Amino acid sequence: MLDPKLTDEPARRAALDRYEVLDTPREPAFDRITDLVRSILGVPISAVSLVDADRQWFKALSGLDAEETPRDVAFCNHTIRERAPMVVTDATEDARFRDNPLVTGDPNIRSYAGIPLETPDGYNIGSLCAIDTVPRQFDPGQIAILRNLAALVVEQLELRRIAERDHLTGALTRRAFLNEMNRAIALFERHQRPASLLLFDIDHFKRINDAHGHPAGDRVIRGIAQLCTSLQRPSDSLGRLGGEEFGILLPEAGEHDATKAAQRFCDAIAATEIPGAPPLHATASFGVAELSGDWPTGESWLAVADMALYEAKRSGRNRIAVARHESCNAT
Incomplete structure (x- = not known):
């Protein structure tokens, strides 16, 4: 049965907006997670990617110099449509991605593993992903690690939101x-x-x-x-x-x-x-x-x-x- 929260785009966007995180400066808590993904999974690129109305914006990006991409070319735009991890072992053989400019040109994505960032109320606002420039398999142990780190990203977003309000006035800190x-x-x-x-x-x-x-x-x-x-x-x-x-x-x-x-x-x-x-x-x-x-x-x-x-x-x-x-x- 189709999950309605995977198709309710206005509610998904509202869930993302509640975190008030888009276009904020980089923060060490998120950078450390992408650094861990690169180190543990042995990939050259990792990102905490958030999907806005028409763009993919990176809260953290390790191994690549970018701030955002158009939403329509983002692998993450596919990841948020499912509850399960999205794994692409060779993007050049995947009909969804073989003509994607991120595959045919820089950064030459070949393999991808992404875990949806699911909010406590059930909306996928982005992904934590591991990206390689060569075809590869991701084994179940690596996917489990990626799942745990994705949960940590959501926890950091929740802690960040709690810490943003002054206890006496309710104003922003x-x-x-x-x-x-x-x-x-x-x-x-x-x-x-x-x-x-x-x-x-x-x-x-x-x-x-x-x-x-x-x-x-x-x-x-x-x-x-x-x-x-x-x-x-x-x-x-x-x-x-x-x-x-x-x-x-x-x-x-x-x-x-x-x-x-x-x-x-x-x-x-x-x-x-x-x-x-x-x-x-x-x-x-x-x-x-x-x-x-x-x-x-x-x-x-x-x-x-x-x-x-x-x-x-x-x-x-x-x-x-x-x-x-x-x-x-x-x-």
């Missing part, structure tokens, strides 16, 4: 937020898609802790995070970058729209009463930085927004400042 920023940078470099960063922190937060205690401070942090989450667009990302400092990433927003959004957040925070005993009020200062080709990493982009934030605080707090522009008072 600093690491996860920087990954989102780096994804926005990749989209900007590839397709010139705009994005802007709002960086803010709670004004005089130490006074709140000193006057009311740390539980009250946590209440303010949580309340402001919930407020920002309720105000942001579905495509925006909120991150807690440390203590009382937050970032809001605005995809598809230039400086003008980002400045208006920052003012809206700033005004809303100032007008909000944080419930509790006693009820509390707080304000926040904002720095705004539109993405530019001058900032090739999340950290450099963050540094520019931080300079604007410093200007907002220096000029009186409870206001916004735009990178390389004069600050604007909150109303």
Whole structure:
């Protein structure tokens, strides 16, 4: 009987998107797995491959220099259609692949063994594969090893997702937020898609802790995070970058729209009463930085927004400042 989860492409894509892993930087946990595959199975190439709408993107790739391929030429695109491993002993004799440009040209794939990366809810989002440039058999012991390592890839993806959320606010952690920023940078470099960063922190937060205690401070942090989450667009990302400092990433927003959004957040925070005993009020200062080709990493982009934030605080707090522009008072 046909497994419906192998044919439900929208649900499969949603399962992949939940990991928020596409276009993120390389990570040692995944690189170590592909290195192990090469060493144990004796193959020149191994990859953790994730299948997006129209591309195969590599979270880890050992033995080859590439970031992605079109989906229609990916061996992995066939692997995700089955529960069982896909093994190709000689691609030149397989009707599915003998005319494939990855077989007829670089990297000259001849043999392939791929294990579907199955999520806990049963969707195949990609594969862990071993690739050779000569025809070969993969014995049952090697396939068993590959299965175990594929399960480890999924475990790493799950751990990565758990570690991406701050326990107090539910916002992205600093690491996860920087990954989102780096994804926005990749989209900007590839397709010139705009994005802007709002960086803010709670004004005089130490006074709140000193006057009311740390539980009250946590209440303010949580309340402001919930407020920002309720105000942001579905495509925006909120991150807690440390203590009382937050970032809001605005995809598809230039400086003008980002400045208006920052003012809206700033005004809303100032007008909000944080419930509790006693009820509390707080304000926040904002720095705004539109993405530019001058900032090739999340950290450099963050540094520019931080300079604007410093200007907002220096000029009186409870206001916004735009990178390389004069600050604007909150109303």
